Structures are given as structure tokens and as C-alpha cells.
Amino acid sequence: MSGMFGQGRDHRLTTTERTGAPAPDPATTRHSHVPGDGSAGAAAVERARREMLNDARPRRRTRIGADVLCEALLRQGVDVFFSYPGGVILPLYDVLGDYPELRHVLVRHEQGGAHAADGYARVTGRVGVCMGTSGPGATNLVTGIGTALLDSVPMVAITGNVPSALLGKDAFQEIDINGITLPMTKHNYLLRDADDLPRVVAEAFHIARTGRPGPVHIDITKDALQQETQVEHPTPEEVVAGLPGFRPNLDGHPRQLKLAAAEIARAKRPMILAGHGVLHAEAWDELRELAEKVQIPVAHTLLGIGAIDETHPLSYGYMGMHGWKHVNRAIQSADLLLAIGMRFDDRVTGNVRTYAPYARIVHVDIDPAEIGKNVAVEVPIVGDAKRVLKALTPLVSAVEPAARREYLDQLAEWRRESEGSSWHGSGAWRDGLLSADFVVQRIGELSGHAGTYVADVGQNQMWLARYTGFREPNQHVSSGGLGTMGFSVPAAMGAALGRPDRETWAITGDGGFQMTFQELMTLVQDRIPVKIAVFDNKKLGMIRQWQEIIYAGNYHSATLLGPDYLKLAEAFGIPAWKATTPGEVDDTIRAAQAVDGPALIWFEIAEGQNVFPMMPAGKGLSDLIEKWDGPDE
Amino acid sequence: MSTEGADDGRVPAGAHQAPAHTVPPPRALPGSGDNRRHVLVAIVLNKPGVLNRVASLMRARNFNIDSLAVSHTDQPDISRMTITLHGDDVAVEQAAKQLYRLIDVLKVQDVTSEPTIEHELALVKLRATDSNRGEILRLVELSKGRVVDVAPDAVVVEVTGSEAEVDTFASLVRPYGIKELVRTGAVVMARGSQSIEESSGRWRRGAPARASERDTQDIVEGGNPLEAGNR
Incomplete structure (x- = not known):
């Protein structure tokens, strides 16, 4: 190179310059633009920058982080995942061909990948897996992760990130995705060391599917995917022991179960409200057994659809803002609500002050924070829906349909009215x-x-x-x-x-x-x-x-x-x-x-x-609009 | 309609067939109650980002932290946070339950109504002249403070005590001119032999955290009288 930039200019200071020896001729002085040049940190950054562009896997290779990730996914029973490649996650794509049992679906947008993992998880009850690269790949996953969080869907989202030496340097496609997903996941990880990979992946799957399910995000730096490692995968016991702060209560407290049984025995107009938790806990058989034993009709939330066969005589239907009028009417007149695995969302209750005014509430949920959050309840039970229902059913005495004749007849009458009406x-x-x-x-x-x-x-x-x-x-x-x-x-x-x-x-x-x-x-x-x-x-x-x-x-x-x-x-x-x-x-x-x-x-x-019907926002369940001919009607 | 029936656990007879002109009593919203200052102690795993998780959760759930003091404990893998905040009892209980959901949180306890020692430390840099330095030193002595640095026209005073005691000292010396003031935020410890840290189940390393499991449940199931039947 010649001309105004001088000949063969080198961007490094000479040793003499750093040690403060007499200044050389300014015309030939060589400037380094590397911050903190000469330090180990600066060398690592330079190395990482170089390696971002050129690092194909050696043909005869050893086990690297990307291999460990694939092994860990297979150990978790993953058969398919949804992903989109990008610069820093390419080390994974470099080894994927060696794991044909892992089906990779190349989506067209990472949001689609996250929703696909979500849909997979909801129909199978297993953990859905989606991946993307750093930066835009990661931010595109965010809507899908949020969707899974709000609906408690077990999901593991994995993203690549820039090499760890470049973290925080605003490198190409770097974004603080760990900070972005922190408030919208059940838990998240930033991984910079391949030796942590087996433990973190196993923990992520355990957290995602245990207790109240939810999404877990793992952000893995590129160098961790490429690092050689011999580390072993942990056993399930080791995973649990490594998470001392994560021990969800599964069994309802015996004292609370007795109180719930007493409420059921006393109730004249009881109603079961079944939510998504019944499906997560696979408690549909237990739910039906309890409902049949005590002859209590079952209403369900939007996500509780499928908790009971809609043709079952005790299935009463869909509640809430656009729910059936007869269901909302029954809730408003009930004297006991037995809420299982649902969270009294505002689309379910409408105005809480006028919600189910005659009802006492027994609330079963695996997440203690859901109990007492939206409505005050009489009998809180923290536990897994399946285990709670299994323990509760023997505590209640059977009720003959004849004993509820009047109540069930009235409900049936309301149902005929509501289903037969013009809307x-x-x-x-x-x-x-x-x-x-x-x-x-x-x-x-x-x-x-x-x-x-x-x-x-x-x-x-x-x-x-x-x-x-x-x-x-x-x-x-x-x-x-x-x-x-x-x-x-x-x-x-x-x-x-x-x-x-x-x-x-x-x-x-x-x-x-x-x-x-x-x-x-x-x-x-x-x-x-x-x-x-x-x-x-x-x-x-x-x-x-x-x-x-x-x-x-x-x-x-x-x-x-x-x-x-x-x-x-x-x-x-x-x-x-x-x-x-x-x-x-x-x-x-x-x-x-x-x-x-x-x-x-x-x-x-x-x-x-x-x-229709429709409950206008801010109104109560008794204020359903059934038709609309304009405000003057 | 009277609420007497609901209090003894029975539903008023014929409530659902109540005449149209009687309006049922409004259902109580969770969180009705007076705002007061609460002190929460959280025992957490000493992992990167745990402070961020706690702070982010409190912001996202619309709780306003007054002060937050955090440091590791005698066990290097365990940290302890003292969080003070204002809110009604049910809202703060909700904050505690949300904190429990964090994977890195081992134990949360609301110690507001328990016998505790609550201290914070403040450093106060005061303007001082030859004529009033003596006065200031007397006030410092009365407040059980300590002068930690003296300059020709200033003194730096260290005071410890409850939030109210530090407030009192600050208002006492304000007339002399506070050049700067820094406080650590309260740290709190239970009186007597009871240990919040021990009950987090991690006192002996490797011991299972059984205690915290039970506590989560007790918070919800009758640990708080407001939880049951606050119609």
C-alpha cells in the first residue's frame, strides 16, 4: 500500500513506545488502536474477532460444546426442534449432520419456530425446543417465548451469542438477550463454558416441565459451542440437588384438603372451574371422577378446553368474556367455586367486585403466587391438580344425581335457553x-x-x-x-x-x-x-x-x-x-x-x-351483551 | 344482604334466589388494606444476575423498593437481601410469593411483625466551623455516632441505627449544613436464637431445602390470616 497512509503501517506500539523511551520520528510512528493492547483481555478480543470469520470444524475432530448440546437434547428425548441458522450458532449447524435422530425444521422466521415449539409442547405435554442465532434471531424468538410464559407452556429456547470475549462490546448481531428474556422466562442462563452445558441443559428441561411449566432460555456464546470438553452429563438426581431453590409443592396440604371436602359437602350450588393446569397435570380422569362422584358440573376456561369431554353430562361449557351465557349465569349464582389449575384471569372474572357474589372459593393451583392474586379465596390449596384431585376424591362422600335434581335441572334449563337463542x-x-x-x-x-x-x-x-x-x-x-x-x-x-x-x-x-x-x-x-x-x-x-x-x-x-x-x-x-x-x-x-x-x-x-355474548371490558359476568343493534336500541 | 352467613362458613339460604332488588355484597379484592412499611428478608443463591432478577421482578410486578441491601453470608454460595418496601399486607405477601418463584431464591420472610434488630449505617459529611464543631460533636455523641474524618471546614460522621434513628440524626444536624449523606439501607436480623438463614434449609451445605418447601405452602395456606376468608 502506498500514498497518504504510508508504507506497511502497523497498528501496534513498539515496546520502546510503551516503556516511555525517547519518542521516535513521528513520521514513522506506528499507532495501536487496540484498547489496552498487550493485555490478555485485548488479545482474547482480537482472537475472538478473527475467529468469528474463520473456524470450520476440523475434519477429524474431538467432542465440542455443540456436540454436548446435541447429546443433551437427545438425552432429554427431543426428536424435533425448530430453528434458523446465523453467524454465531453455525458451530451447532456444523455438527448437526452427525445427529440424524435430531430432526431440524428450518423455519422461515424465528417467531414461527418459537410458536411451533409451543404448539408441539401443548399437544404432546413434552418440552418444545426452538433455536435462533444472536441479535435479531434472538429478539424474533421473544414473542413466542412470551406466549409460552403467559400460557405456562414447557419450552426451551436456545440462542447463540457472540464469543464471550466480545460480550458487551456491541459486536455484530450482539444484543443483551439474556436481559431481555429475564423477566419473561421461568428461568434463563448465559453460558460461556462448554463444561457447564450438560448441567444447564438438564436443569433447563427440568425447570421447564416441573411444577408450573414455562419457558426457559439458554444463551450460549459461540466459543462455548466450539470449546473442546469431556464433561459428563448429570443424572436426574444431580440436577434436582443442584437446584435447592426449586422444589415445587406437588401434594396439597392434608388440612386444606379436609376443608375443601367440607366445603363440597356443604355446597348446594357448586361449580368446578377447570383450567389449563388440569391438562398440564394430565388430571382429566381424576377431574371426571370427582365431578361424577359429587355430581358437580364442570365449566372450563379457554385453555381448559379438553379438561372434560364436552359431551359429558356434567360438562357445562366455556366461561368468561365470550363464554356461554348459561355458564356465566351459573357461576354468578353458585355458592361454591372449585377452581382447579386456573388463575381467575380478567377475561374470566370481569369486574371482580361483582364476580360470583354468593360463592365461596376453593382454589387449587401449583403456583402459590396465583392464589389470592386476582380474587380472595376461602380455601387455598397449593399442589399439582392430579395429586390434589386424587387425594380429595376419597375425602368427599358420593352424591346421588337425584340429590342435585333441582339444581341440575335449572342448569339444564338455562343451557337450553342459552344455546337455543338466536345468538x-x-x-x-x-x-x-x-x-x-x-x-x-x-x-x-x-x-x-x-x-x-x-x-x-x-x-x-x-x-x-x-x-x-x-x-x-x-x-x-x-x-x-x-x-x-x-x-x-x-x-x-x-x-x-x-x-x-x-x-x-x-x-x-x-x-x-x-x-x-x-x-x-x-x-x-x-x-x-x-x-x-x-x-x-x-x-x-x-x-x-x-x-x-x-x-x-x-x-x-x-x-x-x-x-x-x-x-x-x-x-x-x-x-x-x-x-x-x-x-x-x-x-x-x-x-x-x-x-x-x-x-x-x-x-x-x-x-x-x-x-356474542360479549362482556364489555370493565363490566361483570352478569352484564353480557347478547346482541347489538346500536347504542340507541 | 348481610355477610353474617358467609362468616361462619355457610351460604345464606336461598342466596342465589335473592330478589332482584337486593344487591349482593361486593367481593373483596385481594390487597384491600392499609399501606405500611414492610421488611422482607430473602436468602438467595450467590449467582450472577440474582440481584437483577429480584430488582426486575419487583419492577415488573409494580412494587416499589424503598431500600435493598445485599451481601454474601458466611457461606460464600449464599447471599442475603434485606428489602424494605411500602404496600398493604396482601400486596407484600404477593411480592414474597413472586420472589419465591425465582429459581435462585431459597427463602423469603416478611419480618415486619417479628422481633428483629434493624440497623442501617449512614455517613454524613457536615459543614463545621471552629465555633460550632463542639456542638456537632456533642450531638454526634448523643446519637451514639462516631466522627470518622475531620477537615478544617467539615466532619464526616458515621451513625448506625434504625431508619427512624438515622432520620432523626439527619434532621438534628441539617441546620449545620449536610454536604453529602449516604445510607446503606436497612439490614435486619431476628432476635433470639431463631435464624432465617438456617430455616432456608441451606445451613449445612448439601442439606435438602425442605424447610423452604413447607414455608411456601404455609404462606398460602393459613400462614397469613388475611389469606383465608377476607371477604
């Missing part, structure tokens, strides 16, 4: 309009109520919850707590891989579908047979409904253009059909079912359809 579905399909509730009902019926049904968020989610007809546990997948639009297609991808024996449906509005439909290509590439029902009303339906009823018809941004979904599907190579009238619904569903692989149906539904 059982919109009824619009009778006028030749295509209504979403009708489509959902037909999907349920034509799939024999035996599929996995994955909801998006908004009106479609409520229609799905109300009209599909659920028979078995873990058939229903829905983002309840975080309410993540765009959830359905990627989550259905994971659900279909988790339960390939079931027909998997993603049921989504046109808004949510347009958020994550890039995963259609993943469905094609990995041949994942998800059937997609797009409910296209050219609207953000729930937004439009709120604007109509709560914001005096001020429709701003409620109208949403969409593409031609047939052409879109064609571009992705997915067979697709369109239905615009009720008469076309069955044929299109059957056609999609016949496809061996992903398929899409575009349902052009009525634009102005609302979900």
Missing part, C-alpha cells in the same frame, strides 16, 4: 351468508371431533372455542394469555409434528394469517400436513366489533386488504379452495382433508359478524 352462532348461514361459527362447526364435525384445532387470536379464536366441539385433552391450541396474532399457522406446524396421528387444523382470521404466513413454505418443504382455514372478512374482526360496540362505530384501521389467497397458496405450491356460501363449505373441507400434505381453504365470511 347461538349468528344464524346468518340460514340466510345464505357464510358465517364463521357454521364453518368451525362443520370442520369439527367432518373431522370427527378428533383433530387438533389451532386457533389464532380474535373472533376466530372465540368461534373455535365455542363451536368446534372438543372431546379429548390437548386437541385445542390457543394463545390465551398473551393473545398473539399470527400464532395459528406456526403453532399448527409444531402440533402436527407432535401428534401426526391427528388431523391438524389451523383456523385463522385474515389479519393473523397475514402476520406469519411465511411458514407456509416450511409446511411445504418439510411436508407437514396442516389444513389451514382462513376466515376472510376483510376486517380485523374483533377490532371492528369493539369499535362498533365500545367506540361508537368509529372504525379506524379495522378494514384490512388481503391478497388473493388462492394465488398465494398456488405460489407456495399448496392446494387451495375457496368457499363463499354455506353450500360450498362441506365440499371444500373434504377436498382439503383428502390432500396428503398442507392445504388451504379461503372462507369469505360475512363482514359484519360479531361474537
Whole structure:
């Protein structure tokens, strides 16, 4: 090099310069721009920078951190994970070929990977795994991790990070992802040493699935993935012993169980409220046994769908903001609520001051912090739903159906009234309009109520919850707590891989579908047979409904253009059909079912359809709106 | 409608068929009660980020920390935090239960109503002149403080005591001019032989943390009288 920069300039100070010897000629002085040059730290940073660009695995190699990670995942029973490569996680991709038992699904966006791991976890009850690289890869996972946290879904999210010597230096694609996920995971780790990998991965899986499940995030520096290590994997006992602060209570306190049994014996109008915890604990049989023994009807939350077969005589239905009127009415008149594995979310209670005013509450939850958080309760029980129900059932004396005749008859009467009224579905399909509730009902019926049904968020989610007809546990997948639009297609991808024996449906509005439909290509590439029902009303339906009823018809941004979904599907190579009238619904569903692989149906539904009943925000369960003809009516 | 029926555990007869004009009593919200100062002691694993986890949780759950003192204990792998905050009893109990959810937290105890020694240390740099230095020294002596540094126009005083005692000293010497003041925040220890640290189950290394399990449950199940039946 020549010219203004001088010849062969070296960015390092000579020893004489550092020791303060007489200054050499300024024209030939060589400047180092390395902060703290000469120190071990500076050398490590320089080495890490060089190695970021050039470090293919040696052909004849030893065991490195990336190998240990794969081994640890296999030991945890992981068969599939959802990931996207990037600079610092490439050492893992460099060894993945040596572990063919680990199926890697290349998603199109890390958020899709996180939702897919979530969907996989919800239908299998096992821990879902997703990965991404540092920086944007990691931040893209965040929405999916948050979704899993709010719905207590067991998940392990793994990200690469820049080499440990570069941490905190704002290196390329570096972000403090550990700080970002700290408040939105059950626990998180920053790993800089391959020797810690086996312990941390084992702990992460243990924490994710034990007690109240939740997401755990592991951030691994690139050098840890590349470091040679001979460290052994811990035994399950060693993992538990290494976590002295994590000992969830599983068994209910005997004193509290006795109190609960006494409440049940005393109650004249009891109601069981079943939540997601029943599914997490796989306590559906125990729940049914208790309900049958004491003849108590079971209502369920959105995520508690499947805790009891909806055709069971004691199944009473879906509660809350868009729940059935008869269910909310029964809760408002109950004298005892036996809440199991649910958390009295605001969408369930509405205004707490007017919630279930005559009821005493027995609250069973595995998380002590949930008890007394949203509502004050009479009998708190900390424990696993399955174990608590197993211990509680022998303590209660059997009740003959005849003894509850009057109560059960009244409930049945309310149910007939509520299901038979005009807002059982919109009824619009009778006028030749295509209504979403009708489509959902037909999907349920034509799939024999035996599929996995994955909801998006908004009106479609409520229609799905109300009209599909659920028979078995873990058939229903829905983002309840975080309410993540765009959830359905990627989550259905994971659900279909988790339960390939079931027909998997993603049921989504046109808004949510347009958020994550890039995963259609993943469905094609990995041949994942998800059937997609797009409910296209050219609207953000729930937004439009709120604007109509709560914001005096001020429709701003409620109208949403969409593409031609047939052409879109064609571009992705997915067979697709369109239905615009009720008469076309069955044929299109059957056609999609016949496809061996992903398929899409575009349902052009009525634009102005609302979900009723509806509890306006801030109101109570007794203030349900059943129809809306404008504020002056 | 009277609430007497609910108090003895029975539901008023025919409550659900109450005439339309009677309004049922409003359900009590958790957290009704008076705000007061609470002192929480947390025994935690001495791991990187544990202070961040505690601080982040308190912020995210909308609790406002008044002071937080943290240091390791006689066991190098265990740290101890003293957290003071204002809130009603149920809200602070919720804070304690949320803290328990952190994997690195071994034990949380609300010691507000228990016999404890509560101390904090403050360093106060006061303006002092030849004419008033004697006065200041007398006040320091009365407050059981100690002069730790003397300059021609200033003294640095160390005082220890409860938060109120330190407050009192500060207001006593404020007229002389406080150049700067720093306080450590309260640390607290139970009186008598009872040990919060021992009951965290980690006193002997390797011993299982059985005690904390039981305590989590007791916090919820009748440990706090407000928890049961606060309608």
C-alpha cells in the first residue's frame, strides 16, 4: 500500500513506545488502536474477532460444546426442534449432520419456530425446543417465548451469542438477550463454558416441565459451542440437588384438603372451574371422577378446553368474556367455586367486585403466587391438580344425581335457553351468508371431533372455542394469555409434528394469517400436513366489533386488504379452495382433508359478524351483551 | 344482604334466589388494606444476575423498593437481601410469593411483625466551623455516632441505627449544613436464637431445602390470616 497512509503501517506500539523511551520520528510512528493492547483481555478480543470469520470444524475432530448440546437434547428425548441458522450458532449447524435422530425444521422466521415449539409442547405435554442465532434471531424468538410464559407452556429456547470475549462490546448481531428474556422466562442462563452445558441443559428441561411449566432460555456464546470438553452429563438426581431453590409443592396440604371436602359437602350450588393446569397435570380422569362422584358440573376456561369431554353430562361449557351465557349465569349464582389449575384471569372474572357474589372459593393451583392474586379465596390449596384431585376424591362422600335434581335441572334449563337463542352462532348461514361459527362447526364435525384445532387470536379464536366441539385433552391450541396474532399457522406446524396421528387444523382470521404466513413454505418443504382455514372478512374482526360496540362505530384501521389467497397458496405450491356460501363449505373441507400434505381453504365470511355474548371490558359476568343493534336500541 | 352467613362458613339460604332488588355484597379484592412499611428478608443463591432478577421482578410486578441491601453470608454460595418496601399486607405477601418463584431464591420472610434488630449505617459529611464543631460533636455523641474524618471546614460522621434513628440524626444536624449523606439501607436480623438463614434449609451445605418447601405452602395456606376468608 502506498500514498497518504504510508508504507506497511502497523497498528501496534513498539515496546520502546510503551516503556516511555525517547519518542521516535513521528513520521514513522506506528499507532495501536487496540484498547489496552498487550493485555490478555485485548488479545482474547482480537482472537475472538478473527475467529468469528474463520473456524470450520476440523475434519477429524474431538467432542465440542455443540456436540454436548446435541447429546443433551437427545438425552432429554427431543426428536424435533425448530430453528434458523446465523453467524454465531453455525458451530451447532456444523455438527448437526452427525445427529440424524435430531430432526431440524428450518423455519422461515424465528417467531414461527418459537410458536411451533409451543404448539408441539401443548399437544404432546413434552418440552418444545426452538433455536435462533444472536441479535435479531434472538429478539424474533421473544414473542413466542412470551406466549409460552403467559400460557405456562414447557419450552426451551436456545440462542447463540457472540464469543464471550466480545460480550458487551456491541459486536455484530450482539444484543443483551439474556436481559431481555429475564423477566419473561421461568428461568434463563448465559453460558460461556462448554463444561457447564450438560448441567444447564438438564436443569433447563427440568425447570421447564416441573411444577408450573414455562419457558426457559439458554444463551450460549459461540466459543462455548466450539470449546473442546469431556464433561459428563448429570443424572436426574444431580440436577434436582443442584437446584435447592426449586422444589415445587406437588401434594396439597392434608388440612386444606379436609376443608375443601367440607366445603363440597356443604355446597348446594357448586361449580368446578377447570383450567389449563388440569391438562398440564394430565388430571382429566381424576377431574371426571370427582365431578361424577359429587355430581358437580364442570365449566372450563379457554385453555381448559379438553379438561372434560364436552359431551359429558356434567360438562357445562366455556366461561368468561365470550363464554356461554348459561355458564356465566351459573357461576354468578353458585355458592361454591372449585377452581382447579386456573388463575381467575380478567377475561374470566370481569369486574371482580361483582364476580360470583354468593360463592365461596376453593382454589387449587401449583403456583402459590396465583392464589389470592386476582380474587380472595376461602380455601387455598397449593399442589399439582392430579395429586390434589386424587387425594380429595376419597375425602368427599358420593352424591346421588337425584340429590342435585333441582339444581341440575335449572342448569339444564338455562343451557337450553342459552344455546337455543338466536345468538347461538349468528344464524346468518340460514340466510345464505357464510358465517364463521357454521364453518368451525362443520370442520369439527367432518373431522370427527378428533383433530387438533389451532386457533389464532380474535373472533376466530372465540368461534373455535365455542363451536368446534372438543372431546379429548390437548386437541385445542390457543394463545390465551398473551393473545398473539399470527400464532395459528406456526403453532399448527409444531402440533402436527407432535401428534401426526391427528388431523391438524389451523383456523385463522385474515389479519393473523397475514402476520406469519411465511411458514407456509416450511409446511411445504418439510411436508407437514396442516389444513389451514382462513376466515376472510376483510376486517380485523374483533377490532371492528369493539369499535362498533365500545367506540361508537368509529372504525379506524379495522378494514384490512388481503391478497388473493388462492394465488398465494398456488405460489407456495399448496392446494387451495375457496368457499363463499354455506353450500360450498362441506365440499371444500373434504377436498382439503383428502390432500396428503398442507392445504388451504379461503372462507369469505360475512363482514359484519360479531361474537356474542360479549362482556364489555370493565363490566361483570352478569352484564353480557347478547346482541347489538346500536347504542340507541 | 348481610355477610353474617358467609362468616361462619355457610351460604345464606336461598342466596342465589335473592330478589332482584337486593344487591349482593361486593367481593373483596385481594390487597384491600392499609399501606405500611414492610421488611422482607430473602436468602438467595450467590449467582450472577440474582440481584437483577429480584430488582426486575419487583419492577415488573409494580412494587416499589424503598431500600435493598445485599451481601454474601458466611457461606460464600449464599447471599442475603434485606428489602424494605411500602404496600398493604396482601400486596407484600404477593411480592414474597413472586420472589419465591425465582429459581435462585431459597427463602423469603416478611419480618415486619417479628422481633428483629434493624440497623442501617449512614455517613454524613457536615459543614463545621471552629465555633460550632463542639456542638456537632456533642450531638454526634448523643446519637451514639462516631466522627470518622475531620477537615478544617467539615466532619464526616458515621451513625448506625434504625431508619427512624438515622432520620432523626439527619434532621438534628441539617441546620449545620449536610454536604453529602449516604445510607446503606436497612439490614435486619431476628432476635433470639431463631435464624432465617438456617430455616432456608441451606445451613449445612448439601442439606435438602425442605424447610423452604413447607414455608411456601404455609404462606398460602393459613400462614397469613388475611389469606383465608377476607371477604
